[in-house]
Amino acid sequence: MSERVQRLLDLLESHGERMHTLLTRLTLCESTAEDLLQDLFIRLSKSESFDLARNQSLYAIRAATNLAFEWRRKQQRTIQSQSLTDEPIARDMSPGDVLEHKEEYARVLRALDGMSELGRQVIVLHRLQGESYDAIGSQLGKTPHQVRAICSKAIGQICDLLDSPSTLCSKKSK
DSSP, rough: OHHHHHHHHHHHHHHHHHHHHHHHHHHSSSSHHHHHHHHHHHHHHOOHHHHHHHHHHHHHHHHHHHHHHHHHEEEEEEEOOOOOOTTTTTTOOOOHHHHHHHHHHHHHHHHHSSOHHHHHHHHHIIISSOOHHHHHHHHHHHOHHHHHHHHHHHHHHHHHHHHHOHHHHHOOOO
16 A cells, blocks of 8 residues: 555544535535545545645645535535534524524525635634634644634625624624
């Protein structure tokens, strides 16, 4: 087995579930996330940039994020979303509240698609992956203060794009 294949298998073992969860959240469909995860590892197996990446797990998460937004851009029709009732936020919600949450979540994802890659990456890592500003900063070569500023600016852009009150906008920083 080649060294590249072994690194990919190690990455799948250590971060596969996390990347699948991220792809599911970004596509709103588990079967699509599974397909994209396979595509991701095929692309990574052919990528020389992956071999040269300083932080291969961050590279893979970035690639997964970009792959999900690429998939979203290709979708011209309404996304057939999977139920979010397994999400912690949806467990104690009425069906109407769950539907409203899904619609708002889809709007936020559309807004994220129109942002810079850095802003989108920071939002995904902090808000969806739960990474701290310190951890994101070390991964991106930035200070925690810079990451916090990027996150705040990106959330402001999302709020402007949504042009309405949002739960995301009411919790600008953690």
